[in-house]
Amino acid sequence: MTTDVDLPVSGRKVAGSRAGGSAAGAPLVVALHGGGYNRRYFDVPGHSLLDLGAATGFPVFSVDRPGYGGSAPLPGGATSFGDHAEALDDAIGALWAEHGEGRPGVVLLGHSIGSAIAVHVAARHPHWPLLGISIHGVGDRSPAHIVDAWRTLPAGGPVELPAEQRRALLYGPEGTVDAGTVESAKVSVEAVPLEEMLEIVGGWPEQVAQLAAAVIVPVQYTLAEYDGLWVVEESRVAAFAGYFNAAPWVDARLQAGAGHNLDHHRLSRALHLRQLAFASECAARMPAARG
Template sequence: MTSNAGGSREAAHDGPFVERAGDLTVSGRMRGVGASPHAVESPLIVALHGGTYSSAYFDVPGYSLIDHAGALGLPIIALDRPGYGETTPLTPENATVAGNAERLDAILGEVWKRHGAGRSGLFLVGHSIGGAIAVSIAARRPAWPLVGIAVSGVGLVTPPESLDHWSALPQIPMIDLPAEVKDQVMFGPEWTFAPDMPSRSHVADAPVPRAELIDIVTTWHGSARDIASRVQVPVHYRQGEFDRLWITDADQVAGFGAAFSASPHVDAALYRCAGHCIDFHRLGLAFQLEQLAFALRSARLL
């Protein structure tokens, strides 16, 4: 990514992109980036998808965080994490939450240099493994101006059978989970999502690095509270009531929220009537508007 630190504005760009960030390739999709900000408090929003989805997770027609941010005049970039899309992969041993956080910290520095001129800072949205990575990036206290994070689909403890399930997967670097398997765990009861789901979400399906799945059910458990305690920016946290990938109840959500002990503001709550992928449920729009409103508030809280 070519530096734009001097503050000159480029033409607004919408749609998929592939760019260079030093020696790395980065892909994703963006909306309203390069457009003149409505106000100095307007942040640049960057979204990090979870495992088994690409950046298209945030741009499924009818459920698009990118569309909703664009309608509000908020610039947004959804990145393909390492190993997804055209983004340069990590080695299998480094395809972990910590490895992603280190790599993306550097990439986001380049994103800010190119696209941050005139913005109040960068706000991270992270879902599932992307949420754990967003927390880990914030805990690193990056050199670029992070103003807040919004995470969902991640918690403190996964069900005990999760490790057995993921460990039974083939010993290959990338796993392509069948859509019918994903549908069973990514969604709540049928009444929580519209008839066009889950099928509509499959446009965002992608192979996942096996190491990610193992890491999130092993290393993350022991380190989540410590990592969260080092975050010093505002935190918005939501966990779906019917999340089947995490042990989810009010006490777990409160416990994770309390772990952000150095944050100036934490808004943590159990999100009723939704499963793991809250965005794809009937209340997805309300959820995304909460995240976008929090991004605007965070730009004024620091």
Template structure:
């Protein structure tokens, strides 16, 4: 069972989120989960599909943060890339959380979904001062369908978009036989508004920057792409190209996952997928990159 929290950084930014309450111990990483667009941190805590619950069962501490502009977290604007701006402020927040709550944990493993995966990758590429041990992402790839960028640009000229549920279900989920009977309805408590700037950035600026940013990641990388992901051009060849971008990573485990749409966590393969993420996280316990700090920042 998760516990909600509010964390205020020394620069005055506030973050809401949830924790599974597992005490960080030696030999176990601290997992920090970063949600995608149109979802809150509750994405990682839907009953029956909860990464936090699976982490608790595996003895792995998991913290899911609400990103800037979501729920009770402070707003954030950028004249350039909102994804890179998210990465910068979250880098600082995670560093403070590590200092205060990292305990005996071996390091931090970032888990990021969709836009959250792009943000987590950008954080990893910056080689943060706190001990980053690994990067696990899903729902982000190389290029989007030709119509996607135009569709997002055509949305109303307002800062926050409330994506219609019917449209969202079509985009985020695979065929009916990839879902349990309670989905997609069970996921609705995690639905929320999305900054339009994020939708424009992920389909434009991020794609232009992706290869360069991925090439600066040095920690082990785990990535799964749902077979029926409608938000990205998805094929084995696209997955291979994405993998090839991580030219400096210590290792890569990047593959297409059958039987899932964009939100892998909400499909029948959820348990298998989340267990694989946690297994990857635990495998990084002794492989904190030498390019990162080996001890918490004082």
């Protein structure tokens, strides 16, 4: 069963969903959604990371990033990935203080812009025990037509992608995803701040190598074959993984048969099981890595 939780952090509300798991030695798993979605992205019926975590004994939290869902926006309208990382660093620290007793540490999961922010968080070397990061739906080079499209959007408020565009860019072809799942996932859809869209095709590609080089925990990286927001090639996967040159180990793969929103595809369970296996390995290898 999924439970909603609120975390007051520095007087600002941070909302999340929790699925309890009590397996001995299992780390705390915290998931960060991408742009244009809220925390429910990880809890779509039939494709729920939270349900799978509960069934396998992992305590999993899905957190609304600032300004999404039930989480308050940052003061002054701050929307940069670095600003979000700072705020989420504090929020995860509060989660750890309340729910981390007896746990070996935290494994941070991210999708899309949430992955970029997870890298920012890891590069900060947080005070709470980060064991590893699992990221997917992010790369270092977007197709030219995506960059041009995002940069020509009119200035102003948040952007709502039309349903047809969302289906084309974020999901793979028929046979990789069920139409009913795409419909069910609409409960997690929100408008995305234009600033996020511009940063993911602008500042992020320029900063990712430097940020990744500061990450000193294990990394799991997945890019889907039909991801419409990134240049998808084996060489790009290898290049992206290579940025994490200070990580103890990096597990990188190009996932065939799925699109950008891999968590909602028919292969979602395979992804989530690999993520939880990665979390378990991070916890099991932690003493050796720190010894």
